[in-house]
Amino acid sequence: MPRIGQEPKRRAALVAATVEEIGAKGSLDVTVGQIAKRAGMSSALAHHYFGGKAQIFLAAMRHILTQYSLDVRSALASAAPGQRLEAIIDGSFDENCFTPAAISAWLNFYVLAQRDEEAARLLRIYQRRLNSNLVHALRGRCNDPAAGAAVIAAQIDGVYLRAALNNGDMTGAAAQVRGVARALMGARA
Amino acid sequence: MPRIGQEPKRRAALVAATVEEIGAKGSLDVTVGQIAKRAGMSSALAHHYFGGKAQIFLAAMRHILTQYSLDVRSALASAAPGQRLEAIIDGSFDENCFTPAAISAWLNFYVLAQRDEEAARLLRIYQRRLNSNLVHALRGRCNDPAAGAAVIAAQIDGVYLRAALNNGDMTGAAAQVRGVARALMGARA
Amino acid sequence: MPRIGQEPKRRAALVAATVEEIGAKGSLDVTVGQIAKRAGMSSALAHHYFGGKAQIFLAAMRHILTQYSLDVRSALASAAPGQRLEAIIDGSFDENCFTPAAISAWLNFYVLAQRDEEAARLLRIYQRRLNSNLVHALRGRCNDPAAGAAVIAAQIDGVYLRAALNNGDMTGAAAQVRGVARALMGARA
Amino acid sequence: MPRIGQEPKRRAALVAATVEEIGAKGSLDVTVGQIAKRAGMSSALAHHYFGGKAQIFLAAMRHILTQYSLDVRSALASAAPGQRLEAIIDGSFDENCFTPAAISAWLNFYVLAQRDEEAARLLRIYQRRLNSNLVHALRGRCNDPAAGAAVIAAQIDGVYLRAALNNGDMTGAAAQVRGVARALMGARA
DNA sequence: AATGAATGAGGATTCATTCAT
DNA sequence: GATGAATGAATCCTCATTCAT
Numbered sequence: 057m058p059r060i061g062q063e064p065k066r067r068a069a070l071v072a073a074t075v076e077e078i079g080a081k082g083s084l085d086v087t088v089g090q091i092a093k094r095a096g097m098s099s100a101l102a103h104h105y106f107g108g109k110a111q112i113f114l115a116a117m118r119h120i121l122t123q124y125s126l127d128v129r130s131a132l133a134s135a136a137p138g139q140r141l142e143a144i145i146d147g148s149f150d151e152n153c154f155t156p157a158a159i160s161a162w163l164n165f166y167v168l169a170q171r172d173e174e175a176a177r178l179l180r181i182y183q184r185r186l187n188s189n190l191v192h193a194l195r196g197r198c199n200d201p202a203a204g205a206a207v208i209a210a211q212i213d214g215v216y217l218r219a220a221l222n223n224g225d226m227t228g229a230a231a232q233v234r235g236v237a238r239a240l241m242g243a244r245a
Numbered sequence: 246m247p248r249i250g251q252e253p254k255r256r257a258a259l260v261a262a263t264v265e266e267i268g269a270k271g272s273l274d275v276t277v278g279q280i281a282k283r284a285g286m287s288s289a290l291a292h293h294y295f296g297g298k299a300q301i302f303l304a305a306m307r308h309i310l311t312q313y314s315l316d317v318r319s320a321l322a323s324a325a326p327g328q329r330l331e332a333i334i335d336g337s338f339d340e341n342c343f344t345p346a347a348i349s350a351w352l353n354f355y356v357l358a359q360r361d362e363e364a365a366r367l368l369r370i371y372q373r374r375l376n377s378n379l380v381h382a383l384r385g386r387c388n389d390p391a392a393g394a395a396v397i398a399a400q401i402d403g404v405y406l407r408a409a410l411n412n413g414d415m416t417g418a419a420a421q422v423r424g425v426a427r428a429l430m431g432a433r434a
Numbered sequence: 435m436p437r438i439g440q441e442p443k444r445r446a447a448l449v450a451a452t453v454e455e456i457g458a459k460g461s462l463d464v465t466v467g468q469i470a471k472r473a474g475m476s477s478a479l480a481h482h483y484f485g486g487k488a489q490i491f492l493a494a495m496r497h498i499l500t501q502y503s504l505d506v507r508s509a510l511a512s513a514a515p516g517q518r519l520e521a522i523i524d525g526s527f528d529e530n531c532f533t534p535a536a537i538s539a540w541l542n543f544y545v546l547a548q549r550d551e552e553a554a555r556l557l558r559i560y561q562r563r564l565n566s567n568l569v570h571a572l573r574g575r576c577n578d579p580a581a582g583a584a585v586i587a588a589q590i591d592g593v594y595l596r597a598a599l600n601n602g603d604m605t606g607a608a609a610q611v612r613g614v615a616r617a618l619m620g621a622r623a
Numbered sequence: 624m625p626r627i628g629q630e631p632k633r634r635a636a637l638v639a640a641t642v643e644e645i646g647a648k649g650s651l652d653v654t655v656g657q658i659a660k661r662a663g664m665s666s667a668l669a670h671h672y673f674g675g676k677a678q679i680f681l682a683a684m685r686h687i688l689t690q691y692s693l694d695v696r697s698a699l700a701s702a703a704p705g706q707r708l709e710a711i712i713d714g715s716f717d718e719n720c721f722t723p724a725a726i727s728a729w730l731n732f733y734v735l736a737q738r739d740e741e742a743a744r745l746l747r748i749y750q751r752r753l754n755s756n757l758v759h760a761l762r763g764r765c766n767d768p769a770a771g772a773a774v775i776a777a778q779i780d781g782v783y784l785r786a787a788l789n790n791g792d793m794t795g796a797a798a799q800v801r802g803v804a805r806a807l808m809g810a811r812a
Numbered sequence: 813a814a815t816g817a818a819t820g821a822g823g824a825t826t827c828a829t830t831c832a833t
Numbered sequence: 834g835a836t837g838a839a840t841g842a843a844t845c846c847t848c849a850t851t852c853a854t
Contacts, residue, residue: 062813082359085274087848098815103850160359167356169410170271170349179410207425211396214403221358221368236396239428249833251838276823287840292825440834460737463652465827476836481829538737545734547788548649548727557788585778585803592781599736599746614774617806627854629817654844665819670846 063105067115069095070102074116079157084164088112114174117165121182124153128189140193141208141237144186148212149230156224163220183209198241211236256294256304258284263305268346273353277301303363306354310371313342317378329382330397330426333375337401338419345413352409372398387430400425445483445493447473452494457535462542466490492552495543499560502531506567518571519586519615522564526590527608534602541598561587576619589614634672634682636662641683646724651731655679681741684732688749691720695756707760708775708804711753715779716797723791730787750776765808778803 073095077086088109092099106112131147132140169176190205198204211233219226262284266275277298281288295301320336321329358365379394387393400422408415451473455464466487470477484490509525510518547554568583576582589611597604640662644653655676659666673679698714699707736743757772765771778800786793 066813083356084272088850089848099849100816100851101814104814109849163359164356166406166410167272167353170352176410183407183410203421203424206421207400210403210407210421211400211425212403213406214399214401217355217402217406218372218399220355221365221372232392232395232399235392236400236425236428239425239431242428242431249837255838277825278823288824289826289840290838293839298824444834461734462650466829467827477828478830478837479835482835487828541737542734544784544788545650545731548730554788561785561788581799581802584799588781588785588799589774589778589803590781591784592777592779595733595780595784596750596777598733599743599750610770610773610777613770614778614803614806617803617809620806620809627816633817655846656844666845667819667847668817671818676845 066095066097066101067105069097070105070112071116071119074112075120075161076157078116078164079155079160082160082164084113084168110172113165113168114172114178116161117168117175117178120153120158120162120165121178123158124148124182125185127152128186132189138197141190141197142234144189144193145208145212145233145237146230148233154219154224154229159216159220159224162216186212194241204237204240207240208233208237252294255284255286255290258286259291259294259301260305260308263301264309264350265346267305267353268344268349271349271353273302273357299361302354302357303361303367305350306357306364306367309342309347309351309354310367312347313337313371314374316341317375321378330379330386331423333378333382334397334401334422334426335419337375337422343408343413343418348405348409348413351405375401383430393426393429396429397422397426441483444473444475444479447475448480448483448490449494449497452490453498453539454535456494456542457533457538460538460542462491462546488550491543491546492550492556494539495546495553495556498531498536498540498543499556501536502526502560503563505530506564510567519568519575520612522567522571523586523590523611523615524608526611532597532602532607537594537598537602540594564590572619582615582618585618586611586615630672633662633664633668636664637669637672637679638683638686641679642687642728643724645683645731646722646727649727649731651680651735677739680732680735681739681745683728684735684742684745687720687725687729687732688745690725691715691749692752694719695753699756708757708764709801711756711760712775712779712800712804713797715753715800721786721791721796726783726787726791729783753779761808771804771807774807775800775804 070091073091074086077091077094078084087099088102089099091112092102095102102112106115127150128144128147131143131150135143165175165179169179186209187205190208191201194201194204194208215226215229215233219229259280262280263275266280266283267273276288277291278288280301281291284291291301295304316339317333317336320332320339324332354364355368358368375398376394379397380390383390383393383397404415404418404422408418448469451469452464455469455472456462465477466480467477469490470480473480480490484493505528506522506525509521509528513521543553543557547557564587565583568586569579572579572582572586593604593607593611597607637658640658641653644658644661645651654666655669656666658679659669662669669679673682694717695711695714698710698717702710732742733746736746753776754772757775758768761768761771761775782793782796782800786796
């Protein structure tokens with residue numbers, strides 16, 4: 057078996073292990089050793105690939121946010137023109153990213169963003185993209201698309217936060233946000 | 246100067262210092278030494294009064310949640326019967342508790358709650374109380390008070406979360422939540 | 435009630451508490467605070483009376499060795515001339531000093547003596563006195579009183595040591611040492 | 624120099640350093656740092672290999688007791704059938720284990736056994752083995768081999784204890800115990 | 813590529829001791 | 834006489850990181 061091409065696999069394994077470990081611990085207080093062990097390699101190798109703990113965390117963040125983007129994009133791709141908003145909401149609660157571990161990690165990344173400028177930048181990108189998607193989807197369906205987008209975005213985050221406190225269990229999350237959306241659009245008439 | 250009866254003062258100073266330090270660092274990774282220094286005493290004394298780091302954190306959490314409760318309660322006390330909902334919302338963004346440090350600490354306490362059962366208990370109490378206040382305030386003003394309360398609560402938390410990412414700066418927060426409330430109630434007719 | 439004359443009582447209470455605490459913990463790793471608490475006073479007062487932890491320990495040692503001396507002396511006082519040896523042995527296992535706490539403390543004082551010259555001095559005094567008592571008691575009853583005394587003394591200490599390992603429980607201790615004594619004296623004929 | 628396979632060496636060095644340090648200090652109050660320094664490594668490495676201070680102590684105890692067992696066994700192996708008792712006694716005072724440091728450490732391990740169940744277990748094993756060896760060696764040579772074994776065992780421990788108080792210097796120790804044995808066996812006739 | 817070896821720095825916690833009242 | 838207040842020093846232990854192989 058060729059040992060070539062191990063690097064991408066190793067990196068992916070470390071990123072996945074990071075999310076799982078943060079999710080399991082419910083905290084950023086995870087050691088590189090724990091992450092590496094979960095990924096089946098030595099901590100020295102983790103350093104070798106990523107350079108340091110901070111970069112491992114950032115890679116994990118990028119992974120989660122990328123996954124989220126993909127979910128929303130795929131939902132939008134197959135959405136009827138008048139159903140874009142619903143598609144975004146459903147994509148936000150896709151089970152790909154709506155796992156307890158991911159939710160916990162996501163919350164912790166908000167914390168990380170308070171210290172780490174790069175982490176904050178990543179989160180802002182995500183927020184901006186979500187916002188722009190929402191504005192676009194609300195255009196013509198409510199009086200003030202910008203304000204509406206802010207409300208929906210905050211509602212999504214708020215729902216995630218509640219889920220984080222309840223071990224990731226939150227049935228009816230998408231339905232609740234859809235309801236808010238309906239109310240906003242109904243208020244137009 | 247009397248050297249007696251210092252305990253309450255010291256405890257209060259430590260609690261305040263804890264919130265400030267967590268806020269300043271944006272993380273629970275604050276050392277007892279840092280907290281104690283900010284509070285003007287040795288770390289040994291902090292341990293003497295609280296027993297350990299965990300208890301210091303919990304005391305700080307209790308303090309923030311208590312302060313929040315007081316703000317809401319005082320807003321409710323002076324509210325006209327039909328303005329209870331607006332009072333809760335305004336109380337939630339009272340400048341007493343809506344400081345950058347408190348917002349950051351609040352976010353970090355959500356994280357703490359993922360590991361620490363006592364912290365989770367405190368947050369659940371706060372959520373339950375807020376929820377019950379909201380249901381009460383929505384009764385007769387919207388079709389489904391329970392669902393409405395969930396929406397408002399999530400919206401408040403979502404707005405806080407956004408504020409946490411933006412260094413606590415979020416003007417128009419209360420107005421936005423009021424808007425959601427109006428939409429929910431308008432949807433009744 | 436006069437507060438006069440508290441000092442002797444306090445000192446005695448601290449000495450007793452020290453022995454008990456060392457016995458209970460099975461270690462010299464007892465804090466002044468624990469001792470003082472057991473004696474019903476503040477650690478500051480313990481320091482006030484004794485000057486420091488080392489002196490508290492030494493006072494406790496003196497107390498145990500003095501108690502032992504008294505037990506042996508009283509046994510000797512009421513012993514028939516030909517029963518002096520048996521009296522010493524019985525006195526060594528008098529229930530006054532043969533309590534689990536005292537045995538444990540005694541072992542720990544041997545340890546203390548390895549570091550603390552004053553503690554070593556106290557133990558040597560005890561050993562010399564015991565030795566001289568034994569030599570005197572063996573005179574005329576065995577060939578080599580000096581050698582016999584060394585044997586009996588070592589046997590007593592060995593028995594104590596075994597008791598220390600078995601939570602102070604050692605029935606038949608005195609009988610065993612008496613047996614050794616008989617053998618030694620029998621060997622004379 | 625190969626950097627591989629260091630663990631056994633490091634562990635052995637730490638065990639030896641532990642005995643030496645306890646012997647030098649005459650106390651279990653030795654820090655991991657002191658032990659590690661004496662063994663020529665960082666305290667972190669000591670923790671890495673043993674997991675904690677308690678395990679370092681236990682390993683040192685096991686080492687001493689194992690050494691003692693080996694000394695006795697080797698003495699027994701080359702003993703004439705009628706000289707088993709004398710062999711055990713001589714083995715107990717073999718200069719391999721009868722060093723001042725080892726004697727001091729041995730005493731301290733008795734103290735450790737009062738707190739630590741595993742330490743107590745190790746000592747009990749040693750006592751049981753010694754006892755069984757002695758009973759076997761006394762069979763047919765004295766009236767009550769069990770009682771005789773208890774006497775010899777206590778005598779050995781008592782002699783060790785005296786040595787501990789005298790900086791490990793005790794010439795004539797083996798001779799004294801041999802004398803007791805002779806007396807016991809002579810008492811049979 | 814991969815890892816065991818190794819460490820320096822740092823943090824929670826404990827405790828003897830001092831001091832002001 | 835008696836104590837709560839207060840702290841500096843010390844200790845165990847953890848961890849990110851580096852290095853030699």
